[in-house]
Amino acid sequence: MEDNQEVVKTELNNSEGASNEVEETSKKRKTGKKTKRVIPGFGLSMGIVLAMLSIIILIPLASVLGYAFRLKPSDLSKILSDSTVQWAFFTSIWTAFVAAVINVIFGTILAWVLVRYDFPGKRIIDGLIEVPFTLPTAVAGITLSKMYSTTGEIGKPLSKLGLKVSYTHLGLIVALVFIGIPFVVRAIQPVLEKFDSQYEEAAYMLGATSRTTFTRVILPELRPAMITGFGLAFARGIGEYGSVIYISGNSAKEHTQVVSYIIMQKLERLDYSGATAIALIMLIISFLLLLFINIVQVRQSRRTNNI
Amino acid sequence: MNWVEENKKKAGKTKVILIIISVLFVFFMLVFPLVSVIANSLKEGFGYYIQSLNTKYVKSALLVTLLATVIAVIVNTFFGLLAGWLLTKFSFKGKQVLATLIDIPFSISPVIAGLAFIMTFGRLGWANPILESINQALGTDIQIVFALPGVVLATIFVTFPFVSREIIPVLNTQGKDEEEAAALMGAGGFTIFRKITFPHIKWATIYGVILCTARALGEFGAVAALSKTRGKTFTLPLEIDALYLAGSSDSITAAFSVSSLLVIIAIIVLILRNFFEHSEKVKGEKKEG
Amino acid sequence: MYVELKGINKNYGDYQATKDANFGIEKGSLVALLGPSGSGKTTILRMIAGLETPDSGDIIIDGKRVNDIAPADRGIGFVFQSYALFRYMTVYENIAFGLELKKVPKAKIKERVQELLELTSLKGLEDRYPNQLSGGQRQRVAFARALAPNPSLLLLDEPFAAIDAKVRQELRTWLRKMIYKVGITSIFVTHDQDEAVEVADQIIVTNKGRIEQIGSPLDIYKNPETPFVTEFIGQSSVIEDYHRFHGFEKGNYQGAVIRPEFVEVFKRDNREFNNYIDLSEEGEIIDILFRGNSLELTVDLHGVMITAHRSLERREVKVGEKVRVLIYRLFAFDEDRAYLLENENLKGRNINIDNLESYLYNEEYDFFVI
Numbered sequence: 009m010e011d012n013q014e015v016v017k018t019e020l021n022n023s024e025g026a027s028n029e030v031e032e033t034s035k036k037r038k039t040g041k042k043t044k045r046v047i048p049g050f051g052l053s054m055g056i057v058l059a060m061l062s063i064i065i066l067i068p069l070a071s072v073l074g075y076a077f078r079l080k081p082s083d084l085s086k087i088l089s090d091s092t093v094q095w096a097f098f099t100s101i102w103t104a105f106v107a108a109v110i111n112v113i114f115g116t117i118l119a120w121v122l123v124r125y126d127f128p129g130k131r132i133i134d135g136l137i138e139v140p141f142t143l144p145t146a147v148a149g150i151t152l153s154k155m156y157s158t159t160g161e162i163g164k165p166l167s168k169l170g171l172k173v174s175y176t177h178l179g180l181i182v183a184l185v186f187i188g189i190p191f192v193v194r195a196i197q198p199v200l201e202k203f204d205s206q207y208e209e210a211a212y213m214l215g216a217t218s219r220t221t222f223t224r225v226i227l228p229e230l231r232p233a234m235i236t237g238f239g240l241a242f243a244r245g246i247g248e249y250g251s252v253i254y255i256s257g258n259s260a261k262e263h264t265q266v267v268s269y270i271i272m273q274k275l276e277r278l279d280y281s282g283a284t285a286i287a288l289i290m291l292i293i294s295f296l297l298l299l300f301i302n303i304v305q306v307r308q309s310r311r312t313n314n315i
Numbered sequence: 316m317n318w319v320e321e322n323k324k325k326a327g328k329t330k331v332i333l334i335i336i337s338v339l340f341v342f343f344m345l346v347f348p349l350v351s352v353i354a355n356s357l358k359e360g361f362g363y364y365i366q367s368l369n370t371k372y373v374k375s376a377l378l379v380t381l382l383a384t385v386i387a388v389i390v391n392t393f394f395g396l397l398a399g400w401l402l403t404k405f406s407f408k409g410k411q412v413l414a415t416l417i418d419i420p421f422s423i424s425p426v427i428a429g430l431a432f433i434m435t436f437g438r439l440g441w442a443n444p445i446l447e448s449i450n451q452a453l454g455t456d457i458q459i460v461f462a463l464p465g466v467v468l469a470t471i472f473v474t475f476p477f478v479s480r481e482i483i484p485v486l487n488t489q490g491k492d493e494e495e496a497a498a499l500m501g502a503g504g505f506t507i508f509r510k511i512t513f514p515h516i517k518w519a520t521i522y523g524v525i526l527c528t529a530r531a532l533g534e535f536g537a538v539a540a541l542s543k544t545r546g547k548t549f550t551l552p553l554e555i556d557a558l559y560l561a562g563s564s565d566s567i568t569a570a571f572s573v574s575s576l577l578v579i580i581a582i583i584v585l586i587l588r589n590f591f592e593h594s595e596k597v598k599g600e601k602k603e604g
Numbered sequence: 605m606y607v608e609l610k611g612i613n614k615n616y617g618d619y620q621a622t623k624d625a626n627f628g629i630e631k632g633s634l635v636a637l638l639g640p641s642g643s644g645k646t647t648i649l650r651m652i653a654g655l656e657t658p659d660s661g662d663i664i665i666d667g668k669r670v671n672d673i674a675p676a677d678r679g680i681g682f683v684f685q686s687y688a689l690f691r692y693m694t695v696y697e698n699i700a701f702g703l704e705l706k707k708v709p710k711a712k713i714k715e716r717v718q719e720l721l722e723l724t725s726l727k728g729l730e731d732r733y734p735n736q737l738s739g740g741q742r743q744r745v746a747f748a749r750a751l752a753p754n755p756s757l758l759l760l761d762e763p764f765a766a767i768d769a770k771v772r773q774e775l776r777t778w779l780r781k782m783i784y785k786v787g788i789t790s791i792f793v794t795h796d797q798d799e800a801v802e803v804a805d806q807i808i809v810t811n812k813g814r815i816e817q818i819g820s821p822l823d824i825y826k827n828p829e830t831p832f833v834t835e836f837i838g839q840s841s842v843i844e845d846y847h848r849f850h851g852f853e854k855g856n857y858q859g860a861v862i863r864p865e866f867v868e869v870f871k872r873d874n875r876e877f878n879n880y881i882d883l884s885e886e887g888e889i890i891d892i893l894f895r896g897n898s899l900e901l902t903v904d905l906h907g908v909m910i911t912a913h914r915s916l917e918r919r920e921v922k923v924g925e926k927v928r929v930l931i932y933r934l935f936a937f938d939e940d941r942a943y944l945l946e947n948e949n950l951k952g953r954n955i956n957i958d959n960l961e962s963y964l965y966n967e968e969y970d971f972f973v974i
Contacts, residue, residue, distance in 0.1 A: 047404050050401070057398050064471055066416065069427075071435040071441060071442075072430060074441070131589065139345040139349065139581065142581040143348070144533025145552075146552040146574075147352060147577050147578060150555065150559045154355060214749070247423055247425070250539075268426040275540055284430065290423070298415065
């Protein structure tokens with residue numbers, strides 16, 4: 009996301025904070041008094057933030073986990089060994105992966121063009137990058153589905169070439185590319201903006217061609233942001249619902265059902281154990297992706313801090 | 316010709332190619348869908364367009380959507396301001412964990428958000444008996460799942476980090492010197508926030524509110540899991556879904572008509588966002604100069 | 605001349621960054637481009653490197669006009685202001701990068717990098733990343749990286765700007781020693797006159813895109829040629845009505861600069877200066893700064909503030925104390941040039957000022973007269 013740099017900063021602040029705390033606690037020991045923060049309002053804001061976070065996010069999610077952990081292992085394995093469910097996971101993961109890869113390629117190009125070049129209409133292009141953030145997913149879903157159907161504006165010429173998009177995996181990928189592109193662009197853009205031209209000049213002075221400079225000097229700097237963008241687009245893609253359910257066709261036979269669709273189906277049939285079991289796996293995947301993104305960012309901040 | 320010109324020419328070629336790729340991508344992937352919605356909505360003429368918007372289902376959905384959006388924006392703005400303040404002005408253990416927890420809604424499926432409320436307040440949910448006993452004691456019949464409160468909660472859930480995520484980066488770069496100076500002069504927490512902190516994040520807050528509004532208006536997956544009654548608890552996206560799945564060419568056009576409302580809002584949001592971002596940039600440049 | 609600039613002009617839009625720059629640098633010398641920020645010194649450096657192209661004029665390196673030669677082929681090593689070390693490469697990879705690009709065989713690269721690591725005493729750090737190094741070590745890596753392809757000219761852009769004051773002193777000495785050891789012609793940019801004086805053996809002073817003066821540090825210090833150099837170099841206070849002082853007449857000058865070492869502050873009862881009391885000015889000490897090895901006095905001469913140094917060995921002075929001030933000489937300047945004016949009265953008395961000066965600067969003696 010566009011604030012990935014800032015996350016890094018928060019981390020830095022955080023480590024600073026940690027050292028402050030060490031000082032504070034050592035002071036505490038000496039004076040035996042409770043240390044006071046200079047800026048007032050810590051307790052109150054902490055209390056409200058934690059309360060709201062718990063009520064809105066943590067407790068409901070804990071309810072899902074709580075219910076999931078009460079499922080018998082045999083039930084769990086029965087639900088997850090259902091071939092429809094397994095296919096849905098497979099479909100969600102591989103289409104989201106492919107879409108995220110496509111997004112990293114185009115996202116890098118877009119970010120590069122938006123930061124490095126000047127051309128008429130640049131600001132409009134920059135603004136349009138966020139269409140997927142502001143356009144409701146259901147609207148995107150029905151529109152893409154129509155556009156890429158064999159009678160649609162884009163689907164028709166493609167079908168003449170023998171490419172069917174709507175109601176296939178290709179359609180899923182198209183929808184997920186649409187949804188994921190801003191994540192990648194907004195992850196890379198700030199890094200490129202801050203990128204010091206001295207690095208390029210240094211490579212240049214040493215005899216590097218622009219291609220070598222890009223692959224050896226710029227790309228390594230962009231890689232963490234690209235991975236972050238990839239992770240975010242991938243995470244979003246795996247869980248995506250609104251924009252994919254129309255274009256996918258949701259056919260069990262064609263394996264175009266995604267995990268979110270399966271959860272929704274199970275909810276509609278009041279099969280709560282099924283829905284929860286699948287949600288559990290999804291939450292684990294999300295958690296791992298989040299962890300992965302955080303690790304990448306911490307490592308990046310370690311490599312690039314105070315330099 | 317010297318190397319400078321040669322280089323420029325080479326870069327010029329790459330530049331043109333990359334710009335063309337970008338423009339084509341943005342046009343086909345991002346602009347085309349917007350145009351397509353409008354075109355599809357007007358397929359049966361303007362009269363039908365108005366007619367398809369003027370149904371009791373659409374009106375009810377509009378009301379529900381607005382209600383959920385307004386509440387979500389208020390709650391999340393309040394939360395965002397507090398969380399931003401907490402995460403940038405104080406040092407405490409577990410700060411990074413807290414920041415990550417707040418961002419959870421970004422990375423989980425909205426359907427799971429819906430499921431989470433069902434598992435909390437629904438028939439099997441642990442909070443259901445509590446809700447029942449409250450209802451009994453007060454003689455009310457408050458329902459959360461499959462009712463308006465559920466729709467509102469789901470909307471709050473998915474848009475939860477939108478304001479805070481805009482504010483935190485700005486506050487982080489601002490540091491906390493000004494606040495500490497004010498505190499040492501004896502200002503209270505609320506005064507510091509109002510007079511010192513808020514002016515820095517005014518634009519970021521407005522921007523966050525705009526994005527939060529856009530996302531709240533369009534939320535689908537989470538609401539879909541919690542809302543079953545058309546004309547009562549359906550939001551606009553759910554109404555679009557219902558119209559689209561009805562399958563007849565008329566109702567599909569109607570679905571696009573309703574969609575066009577949301578597309579127009581999306582475009583307005585984009586314009587506002589750019590306007591605010593630009594004015595912020597101009598302000599920043601002025602400050603530097 | 606090893607490096608020569610002939611009639612170089614460079615504009616950025618309406619802004620003239622370099623105006624008709626002409627100078628030559630001899631092989632093996634260590635030259636400082638000294639000037640305030642915005643004076644065009646970095647532009648000159650970058651034009652020599654090839655990172656900027658001059659609008660007109662010739663840049664000649666080793667007898668060849670290099671205007672149309674790519675930066676990497678000019679045989680130049682460049683040390684960037686914040687070093688621009690590649691953060692995702694180790695120290696070894698950073699140094700080896702330029703050699704790799706020149707398709708030097710692996711074994712040769714290894715040999716050369718080892719050699720440079722030894723030279724810059726970075727041995728043992730080759731597998732570190734730049735962020736695991738101190739500021740001084742980073743500078744050494746940047747230095748080694750620039751030297752790796754065996755350039756014949758080394759350019760350094762504000763080489764000490766990114767280092768904290770404590771280490772800076774040490775690094776100045778190190779860099780000077782290192783450059784002489786390698787024997788490479790070097791040009792560095794700085795805004796710090798102490799740095800230029802201490803490190804360089806030639807200084808080129810720039811101001812507003814123009815070259816003001818070229819010369820050895822001593823020359824620049826002793827014989828400033830232009831008003832700008834007079835003011836910029838040394839510790840100088842500019843005075844307009846200098847002719848009020850004994851021994852100086854108003855010529856066609858716009859003003860004058862009195863350096864601290866041009867004045868003598870003494871107490872009225874100082875025997876050694878008995879004969880000069882009539883030739884001196886009355887002043888009042890209004891501020892005393894302790895400068896570690898001496899005192900820096902600000903003296904009010906009836907409305908004109910001048911700065912003087914005073915040895916710690918001499919008698920104590922206090923703020924508010926009335927003292928006598930003898931002005932030996934000053935730099936007067938008109939629009940274009942600066943001139944050294946000696947105190948006429950001291951000349952008339954046929955006093956050997958040089959003698960007097962050395963006499964007075966003898967701290968032991970002064971201690972003795974108390």
